[in-house]
Amino acid sequence: xxxxxxxxxxxxxxxxxxxxxxxxxxxxxxxxxxxxxxxxxxxxxxxxxxxxxxxxxxxxxxxxxxxxxxxxxxxxxxxxxxxxxxxxxxxxxxxxxxxxxxxxxxxxxxxxxxxxxxxxxxxxxxxxxxxxxxxxxxxxxxxxxxxxxxxxxxxxxxxxxxxxxxxxxxxxxxxxxxxxxxxxxxxxxxxxxxxxxxxxxxxxxxxxxxxxxxxxxxxxxxxxxxxxxxxxxxxxxxxxxxxxxxxxxxxxxxxxxxxxxxxxxxxxxxxxxxxxxxxxxxxxxxxxxxxxxxxxxxxxxxxxxxxxxxxxxx
Ligand SMILES: C[S@@+](CC[C@H](N)C(=O)[O-])C[C@H]1O[C@@H](n2cnc3c(N)ncnc32)[C@H](O)[C@@H]1O
Numbered sequence: 001x002x003x004x005x006x007x008x009x010x011x012x013x014x015x016x017x018x019x020x021x022x023x024x025x026x027x028x029x030x031x032x033x034x035x036x037x038x039x040x041x042x043x044x045x046x047x048x049x050x051x052x053x054x055x056x057x058x059x060x061x062x063x064x065x066x067x068x069x070x071x072x073x074x075x076x077x078x079x080x081x082x083x084x085x086x087x088x089x090x091x092x093x094x095x096x097x098x099x100x101x102x103x104x105x106x107x108x109x110x111x112x113x114x115x116x117x118x119x120x121x122x123x124x125x126x127x128x129x130x131x132x133x134x135x136x137x138x139x140x141x142x143x144x145x146x147x148x149x150x151x152x153x154x155x156x157x158x159x160x161x162x163x164x165x166x167x168x169x170x171x172x173x174x175x176x177x178x179x180x181x182x183x184x185x186x187x188x189x190x191x192x193x194x195x196x197x198x199x200x201x202x203x204x205x206x207x208x209x210x211x212x213x214x215x216x217x218x219x220x221x222x223x224x225x226x227x228x229x230x231x232x233x234x235x236x237x238x239x240x241x242x243x244x245x246x247x248x249x250x251x252x253x254x255x256x257x258x259x260x261x262x263x264x265x266x267x268x269x270x271x272x273x274x275x276x277x278x279x280x281x282x283x284x285x286x287x288x289x290x291x292x293x294x295x296x297x298x299x300x301x302x303x304x305x306x307x308x309x310x311x312x313x314x
Contacts, residue, residue, distance in 0.1 A: 004284035033061025100172035215307035228297035233257030255290035
């Protein structure tokens with residue numbers, strides 16, 4: 001039920017993720033998963049995909065969907081924009097729900113809002129003909145902002161209506177209703193498509209990069225966080241550990257590129273007289289420019305520790 005970044009091709013046919021062809025609904029920011037679970041149970045003929053950036057919400061929603069015994073749901077922990085742009089094929093979405101998105105009220109944070117003109121343009125290419133996004137929010141400024149941003153693109157028919165009863169049942173809907181706050185709803189139906197097809201923004205490789213070094217791995221008496229910037233992102237090596245058998249090192253690495261963040265484990269371990277530095281398959285990471293740069297960063301660090309590069313596959 002949980003999708004891993006490394007299993008995606010760009011794009012990925014949804015039938016491959018769900019094991020069947022069916023209309024596709026996407027919920028962005030599913031929170032505790034209550035809405036998604038109820039919706040999927042009431043629409044067994046739909047494939048239901050949820051995307052959420054909070055690991056805690058992902059855990060709660062996963063438990064809920066599992067307890068409900070649903071087989072038509074897939075969940076992805078990550079950024080909505082990454083999924084829509086890189087993974088979802090052209091015209092693959094029939095319906096998108098955004099319930100109570102983070103409003104980012106401060107002027108200097110407005111660029112973090114999801115529903116901006118560039119996102120509406122991108123979405124117009126991923127929505128099927130007649131497909132729609134349904135927005136429900138308690139935040140009047142964000143609501144007007146989203147309407148204006150969609151209007152600007154000229155790609156949608158916009159209807160402001162009463163919220164459908166099911167979107168008034170989400171955790172945040174109940175919280176705001178308890179405080180007597182008004183709730184706003186709009187349906188953005190695709191009328192035309194942006195001319196840019198928005199090709200994938202992330203470079204993806206079929207092989208994982210690695211390196212072979214000569215010499216002895218450092219003792220690791222003290223390790224300080226490493227930061228390595230590259231065009232389009234950066235790599236942060238957060239921690240280093242010695243493996244239990246004492247022969248190798250493990251590094252916890254965070255890689256941020258575009259709308260994709262991956263936390264991966266990189267191993268440096270003796271192999272056939274040399275030391276192999278590679279990304280472990282743990283968590284099924286995606287091979288990208290960022291994972292390649294992680295290998296480069298650690299290889300360069302090991303060189304500063306007295307090791308020599310024998311062969312580079314990065
Ligand atoms: C205010 S909560 C609403 C949760 C839920 N929809 C509800 O109504 O109870 C907003 C949710 O959107 C998630 N979120 C924010 N930005 C996101 C993004 N770019 N991609 C996916 N999820 C996101 C947050 O982690 C949070 O769970």
